[in-house]
Amino acid sequence: MSMWAKRRLAIEILEHIIELEENQPKKRRRRCWCKPCPQPKENPSPPGPKTEITESSPEDFRNHLGMSEESFRNLLAVVKPLIEKKDTVMRASIPAEQRLAATLRFLATGRSLQELKTSTSISVPALSSIIPETCEAIVGALRDGYLKFPKNPREWRNVADDFETLWQFPNCGGALDGKHIRISKPPNSGSRYYNYKGFCSIILVAVVNANYQFLMVDVGKNGCASGGGGVLEQTKFHQLLQSNDLNLPTREDTKQNLNFVFIGDEAFPLHKHLLKPFPQRQLNKERKILNYRLSRARRVAENAFGIMAHRFRIFHTPINLLPEKIDKVVVACCVLHNYLLHHDPHTYSPASMMDLEDIKNHEMVHGEWREDSDMITPLQPLCARGVCDDAIRSREQYAEYFNGIGSVSWQDAML
Structure with a gap:
């Protein structure tokens, strides 16, 4: 074979190899779980939470x-x-x-x-x-x-002692409240999460103690169930309350032999163990006193929700996760709220953060969290319906107590 023939053959083989390489499928580039941060080559520090933080501050x-x-x-x-x-x-x-x-x-x-x-x-x-x-x-x-629900009369009495010491409300096992948590509309959900305020949400129901800490949280109910009564009925707390399985103190162990109660607003039903304010159309002075004393103690729940939403800004925007993942996020925020109240109270919840009463001037001083109060959407007030005689009698007895032996010196001036 001549030299020119050998060269032509070599060129043809090279062209064939190039053609084969060009026709090969390209390998898919792997995605990284974690992008490598630019680090000095000598003594690199491990990645951590200081990515955007000045270590000295x-x-x-x-x-x-x-x-x-x-x-x-x-x-x-x-x-x-x-x-x-x-x-x-x-x-x-x-x-x-x-x-x-x-x-x-x-x-x-x-x-x-x-x-x-x-x-x-x-x-x-x-x-x-x-x-x-x-x-x-x-x-x-x-x-x-950090999220301990009382299980026996002794633990319930410890909660009630704090309410009486701090808020002058006896026999109280906690303040009950519920809020709508904004979420992005889940795929193919229709109007399932659409609430009475016009946005998609899930509902958080909680019992709060006298120190603004959550005792019980229940999250995940669809926002379309806006009324507090219907939402409460779906919780385990309500089931235990109805079946008398909460192990609450009996009348013989309570102050003035009154019912041991939880306190809530107009969104919840009246029950012999759940007090709510008198309706506005039925008020006289004695009932106004009961409403004031009840709202004064129940304010711990509003403040607990408000402080948590103020500190965890995730509640200021629709949470864009699947509903089952959102439930975990919300409960984690409640647990962290209790954790930080215990470990970092002066920076997490200073006095200026909470609502305070100026008894001398007879006025309310709103806490800093109320600047963001539009992010906290309450449950829809409950329509009036049949209430048992025991529940009505229990509320009247508390009104009688707060206008008599249980009165405080400033209550008339605060009305």
């Missing part, structure tokens, strides 16, 4: 994650075993510290996942999985210590 840390660094470290210590993942041969796992920081950042700011991925260096699909998982872990780790 505690205030920046608190604004970034909604809690002090000490509270964050204590929380991480109990949650880490539940959220830590193992590295694989394919990739390194996202550290537990970064998972917790991303979740707290989501709760504290209400940012979308698309915005959050920039500051956390975590992809949107990973965040949509990490946040509900971490919220569930927070509830699992803290529920027994």
